[in-house]
Amino acid sequence: MVKIRTVDLTKRFGEVVAVDHVSLEIQHGEFFTLLGPSGCGKTTFLRCIAGLELPDEGKVYFDDQEVTEVPPHKRDTGMVFQNYALWPHMNVFDNIAYGLKIRGYKKEEIRKRVMEVLKLVKLEGMENRTPHQLSGGQQQRVALARAIVINPKVLLFDEPLSNLDAKLRIEMRAELKRLQRELGITTLYVTHDQEEAMSISDRIAVMNQGRVMQIGTPQEIYKHPKNEFVARFIGQGTFLYGEVVAKDGERLKVRLEAIEKEVLAVPSHPEANPDVGDRVLVMVRPESFELAPETRDSNEFEVEVYHVSFLGNSLRVQARAGDAPFVIEVDPDEEVPVGKSIKVYASPELTLAIRL
Amino acid sequence: MGSRAEGLEERLKRSLRRLKWEMDPFSWSQLFIVLAAFAAFMLIPLGMVIVRSFYTSGGFTLDSLKLVLTDDYYFPLRVHLTSDFPFISMEGVRGSLYHVVEYTRPTGEVVKIIYITGWDFGVLVNSLVVATSTAILSTVLGFTLAFIFAKYKFPGAEALRIISLIPLLSTPFVGAIGLKRMIVSDGVLNVLFHDILRVIPFKVEITGLPAVIMVQTLIFYPIVMLNAYTALISLDPSLEEQAINMGASGFRLFRTITLPLATPGVEAGALLVFILALEDLGTPIVFKGTVAEKVLTFQIFNRIFTPAGLISQEATTLALILLVISAVVFVAVRRYVSLRRYAMLGKGGIWRPRRRRLSNKTVVLVYVFVFAVLFFATLPHIGVTLLAFSKEWGTTILPESYTLNNFKAVLADEQARRSIVNSLVYSGIATVFMVILGVSAAYLVSRKKGVPGIEALDLLVTLPIAVPGIAVATGLFLTYLGTPLSPTISGAPLLIASYTVRKIPFTVRSVFSGLEQTDKALDEVAWTVGASRTRTFFTIILPLIALNVLAGGMLSFIYSMSEVSTGIVVGDANHRDAPMTWKMYDMLFHGLAGGLAQPAAMGFMLMGLQFVFIVGANLLLRKRATALIGV
Numbered sequence A: 001m002v003k004i005r006t007v008d009l010t011k012r013f014g015e016v017v018a019v020d021h022v023s024l025e026i027q028h029g030e031f032f033t034l035l036g037p038s039g040c041g042k043t044t045f046l047r048c049i050a051g052l053e054l055p056d057e058g059k060v061y062f063d064d065q066e067v068t069e070v071p072p073h074k075r076d077t078g079m080v081f082q083n084y085a086l087w088p089h090m091n092v093f094d095n096i097a098y099g100l101k102i103r104g105y106k107k108e109e110i111r112k113r114v115m116e117v118l119k120l121v122k123l124e125g126m127e128n129r130t131p132h133q134l135s136g137g138q139q140q141r142v143a144l145a146r147a148i149v150i151n152p153k154v155l156l157f158d159e160p161l162s163n164l165d166a167k168l169r170i171e172m173r174a175e176l177k178r179l180q181r182e183l184g185i186t187t188l189y190v191t192h193d194q195e196e197a198m199s200i201s202d203r204i205a206v207m208n209q210g211r212v213m214q215i216g217t218p219q220e221i222y223k224h225p226k227n228e229f230v231a232r233f234i235g236q237g238t239f240l241y242g243e244v245v246a247k248d249g250e251r252l253k254v255r256l257e258a259i260e261k262e263v264l265a266v267p268s269h270p271e272a273n274p275d276v277g278d279r280v281l282v283m284v285r286p287e288s289f290e291l292a293p294e295t296r297d298s299n300e301f302e303v304e305v306y307h308v309s310f311l312g313n314s315l316r317v318q319a320r321a322g323d324a325p326f327v328i329e330v331d332p333d334e335e336v337p338v339g340k341s342i343k344v345y346a347s348p349e350l351t352l353a354i355r356l
Numbered sequence B: 001m002g003s004r005a006e007g008l009e010e011r012l013k014r015s016l017r018r019l020k021w022e023m024d025p026f027s028w029s030q031l032f033i034v035l036a037a038f039a040a041f042m043l044i045p046l047g048m049v050i051v052r053s054f055y056t057s058g059g060f061t062l063d064s065l066k067l068v069l070t071d072d073y074y075f076p077l078r079v080h081l082t083s084d085f086p087f088i089s090m091e092g093v094r095g096s097l098y099h100v101v102e103y104t105r106p107t108g109e110v111v112k113i114i115y116i117t118g119w120d121f122g123v124l125v126n127s128l129v130v131a132t133s134t135a136i137l138s139t140v141l142g143f144t145l146a147f148i149f150a151k152y153k154f155p156g157a158e159a160l161r162i163i164s165l166i167p168l169l170s171t172p173f174v175g176a177i178g179l180k181r182m183i184v185s186d187g188v189l190n191v192l193f194h195d196i197l198r199v200i201p202f203k204v205e206i207t208g209l210p211a212v213i214m215v216q217t218l219i220f221y222p223i224v225m226l227n228a229y230t231a232l233i234s235l236d237p238s239l240e241e242q243a244i245n246m247g248a249s250g251f252r253l254f255r256t257i258t259l260p261l262a263t264p265g266v267e268a269g270a271l272l273v274f275i276l277a278l279e280d281l282g283t284p285i286v287f288k289g290t291v292a293e294k295v296l297t298f299q300i301f302n303r304i305f306t307p308a309g310l311i312s313q314e315a316t317t318l319a320l321i322l323l324v325i326s327a328v329v330f331v332a333v334r335r336y337v338s339l340r341r342y343a344m345l346g347k348g349g350i351w352r353p354r355r356r357r358l359s360n361k362t363v364v365l366v367y368v369f370v371f372a373v374l375f376f377a378t379l380p381h382i383g384v385t386l387l388a389f390s391k392e393w394g395t396t397i398l399p400e401s402y403t404l405n406n407f408k409a410v411l412a413d414e415q416a417r418r419s420i421v422n423s424l425v426y427s428g429i430a431t432v433f434m435v436i437l438g439v440s441a442a443y444l445v446s447r448k449k450g451v452p453g454i455e456a457l458d459l460l461v462t463l464p465i466a467v468p469g470i471a472v473a474t475g476l477f478l479t480y481l482g483t484p485l486s487p488t489i490s491g492a493p494l495l496i497a498s499y500t501v502r503k504i505p506f507t508v509r510s511v512f513s514g515l516e517q518t519d520k521a522l523d524e525v526a527w528t529v530g531a532s533r534t535r536t537f538f539t540i541i542l543p544l545i546a547l548n549v550l551a552g553g554m555l556s557f558i559y560s561m562s563e564v565s566t567g568i569v570v571g572d573a574n575h576r577d578a579p580m581t582w583k584m585y586d587m588l589f590h591g592l593a594g595g596l597a598q599p600a601a602m603g604f605m606l607m608g609l610q611f612v613f614i615v616g617a618n619l620l621l622r623k624r625a626t627a628l629i630g631v
Helices: A042-050 A092-102 A107-121 A136-147 A164-185 A194-200 A216-222 A227-235 B008-022 B025-054 B063-070 B123-151 B158-162 B172-183 B186-198 B210-233 B235-247 B250-279 B282-286 B297-301 B313-345 B362-387 B405-412 B414-447 B454-466 B468-482 B493-518 B520-528 B535-542 B545-560 B564-571 B580-590 B597-629
Strands: A004-013 A016-026 A032-035 A059-063 A078-081 A154-158 A185-192 A202-206 A211-216 A236-246 A253-257 A261-265 A279-284 A289-291 A299-312 A315-321 A323-328 A343-348 A352-355 B079-080 B085-091 B097-103 B112-118 B202-208 B391-393
Touching: A004 A042, A016 A042, A016 A059, A016 A211, A032 A042, A032 A194, A042 A078, A042 A185, A059 B172, A078 A136, A078 B520, A092 A107, A092 A136, A092 B172, A136 A154, A136 B520, A154 A164, A164 A194, A185 A194, A194 A216, A202 A216, A202 A227, A211 A216, A211 A227, A216 B202, A227 A279, A227 A289, A227 A352, A227 B313, A236 A261, A236 A323, A253 A279, A289 A323, A299 A323, A315 A343, A315 B282, A343 B545, A352 B210, B008 B362, B008 B580, B025 B063, B025 B313, B025 B414, B025 B454, B025 B468, B025 B493, B025 B535, B063 B313, B123 B158, B123 B210, B123 B250, B123 B297, B123 B313, B123 B362, B158 B362, B172 B186, B172 B202, B172 B210, B172 B282, B172 B362, B172 B580, B186 B202, B186 B362, B210 B250, B210 B282, B210 B362, B250 B297, B250 B313, B250 B454, B282 B297, B282 B580, B297 B313, B297 B468, B297 B564, B313 B414, B313 B454, B313 B468, B362 B405, B405 B414, B405 B597, B414 B454, B414 B493, B414 B535, B414 B580, B414 B597, B454 B493, B468 B564, B493 B545, B493 B564, B520 B535, B535 B545, B545 B597, B564 B580, B580 B597
Parallel strands: A032 A185, A032 A202, A078 A154, A154 A185, A261 A352, B112 B202
Antiparallel strands: A004 A016, A004 A059, A202 A211, A236 A253, A236 A279, A253 A261, A279 A352, A289 A343, A299 A315, A299 A343, A315 A323, B079 B085, B097 B112
16 A cells, blocks of 8 residues: 655647646555546556656655656556557466566466456456457456456555446446445546546545646535636536625625626635635536525525426426526426426525536 | 747757657667668668768769760760750660561561560660659559459459559569460460461561560569559448439549549559669560660769779769669659548548449450450469470470479579578578568557657668669669678678668568558557556567568568679678579570579579468468568
8 A cells, every 4th residue: 555646747749738736645555536638648657657658747645755767667557548459369367467477486376366357347257258259348348357456555446437337337436435334445537527536535636737626525625626627517506707806704705707697705715715806617507596485685596497407316407597597406396397487496505616 | 839939959859858758778779780780781871872972092082973964875865955956866766666587487477576675765765664664554554453342343353453463473583484484486376366366477586675675564563553543442332323423424423533532552563663663673684685785873883893803983983873764753653652541541441442343245355355364464473484494495485395304403502402492591581670670660650759860760671672672782882892791701791781671661561551450549558557668578478460561571582582782792792692583694605505494493483482471471471461561
């Protein structure tokens, strides 16, 4: 188990800055996820940690030891690639045993360890198959087994689930998390799927254009986005631009642009506390709205419903106030008439102002 | 932070850091052996060609160059700049396109023979005329065939396409022997069309440069055809469909869409044919005694040794000229080939090419054309085969009787036997070297793209395609005559070295394409679980590309067996250590009464081997194979 730390890590490809001065710390045994759109530099960052890329600037530490220029085979990592990268000329057993052979284990020890790990990933009896005889999900498990059997200091995942179908992906998520918790290995996981990141991670770093936009637990990132990118990238919401016209401690009064209205809000993130006169983005998560039975003083919106979808445990209402689109989630038993206006309310505590 | 603003020192430091990161001792040793082999047996010898063209024991001189450029034998054309209107005088050009001879047969029948001899423009221009004509004719023929096979559906198309590739199974040297028998005045063609079918009222004998062009075109057109075919079938059909959708059709579609998209591949093929025709020594040798010998390759070969046992500066200068022409064309090839590689990157998936059905009338036309081409294209090979098995062959269309005696005679000749063993041994050893060096080079080029300057290595190992064999031979002689590697001591070292550097592109290309088709993540994952790069190379990469290594090695081996230029030059210097190609040459001109039959028997063996190896290599790689024989 090891703590990973990067300082000002930078990697360029020609003129493109793939990773731009990224400094972060991943704790012992933590499941840490890099989340971002494709091309944001998350895979490049992971490859720098694995030793597959040489950073142009900055340093990588495993605990207190600098490993920036240590070649990959001396880093003691286990990595799972997006396309699994199973060696087609070896069967399942040999794929998994490869790392153990390199470490010079005895034959019986190798056999024992491989069998154990096959059991762990639920592939008992598959050891003599060749990779192309396996389904995508099974290949995934072999790749995972190959990475963990050497008991690495660090586990690295590069979008490991993106080639699986939706149902399998959700199963494997739980599986991965279970394994990681059992093994307690420090894990760096890369994905563009925010739901996946939310459900699996201890902490998430949201990346965009080579920079870290925010680091936090899934809850923090969802509930307290630090900037517009994170707010829009994570989850759904209703977004309204405005200007802070008054401030009373934690309470902000924001005059909206699209609707002629002033709303009460709180700063989304303590480090991005806006002042009077600042332009802000006001965000309300869908589930933060409630249908307004009685008239309130503020934070009440009259919106015109144009689409309602039933999601099982909730109703998703898409509506409009002027030009501003609203996304609202309400109790599935409510009756929401399409084409009519309804009144919705979001309490000031759940109305988040993000400094722009 | 912009990379342009940073200083030289900073850039150097960055490059060194990169180098240290990418290259481990194993990679360094791979790089070293490739560079050492190329330096010793390609670069230094070619450097010697340049140096010795201008330096004699008396110091720097332009005499030799002056001689070559002013002597009527080499360059009879004169540029007149003094008159008001500058022009090139054709006075020095000798001969005519054809001349007619008539004779009366004992039966009283008057026979008219038209000898197509072509003009003689002097050695330098002759070489260019041959190479240019061959390139143009091969392109017309190759592209037309490729277009027919790629765009039209008709019964037997696939079989005919494969038959049309047959010339790839032989070399001009062997093919020329077969074709010569076909196109002389008593040859099969005249017997067939004049004596038997009587469709032509006169006999035609093709000789001199036209014969060389004919042989080369019939052997080389498949190179253009393969390139064009690959380009045409890998065109995204939606590009054409889009154009049709917008109203283009017929010739307009062809001219505006199909042709431009296929052009890079075709041009690369045409330029390669130009180089191969330019450096071909085998065909001029077969037609020795006619104007065919007035080309650069033959002239170099003919005067490489002076009576004093030294290497003539004239030959060296001619080799330099040959080298310069090839180098210019090679630069052009590289440009187009990289373009083509780029174009292939853009292609997303595999599609079914658009093929049109033809009306019955057009099918007949297509068949007539294709069969006519295939008739001529297979003539050299049929010729060699028939000659090899012929007992007596006078003025009949087929030999009067067949025998194995030609083969027996070859095998009974001690020198011929030894030449076969020599060829097998030298080519075998060279193949081991080519595999070691070729795999190393391909690995570095494919997997160390981050190393500054690695493109130069790629250039270096593909360079031999463009370097005329006779220039290499001249260089090797200049460099190693009188050293322990001298061919007068043993022919083996220089022949093995020459085979290795000249035929390595076949191995490199095959291995490189294998590596490019092998996901780099397979190497990377091995590193992450703790395998060093060396170990990864041997336990992961090599097993995955084993087939490509084998196929590439097979091609390199067989092209070494049929290598002509160095083989004949070294063989001339040392008969004991001569390879098969020298023995064939020797039999052609200094042999016993066997005439063409015994050299043809050896040629047939070579062709047979080539057939087995090329078909074998292609079967190993199946669909990937087109990439091997193409540029």
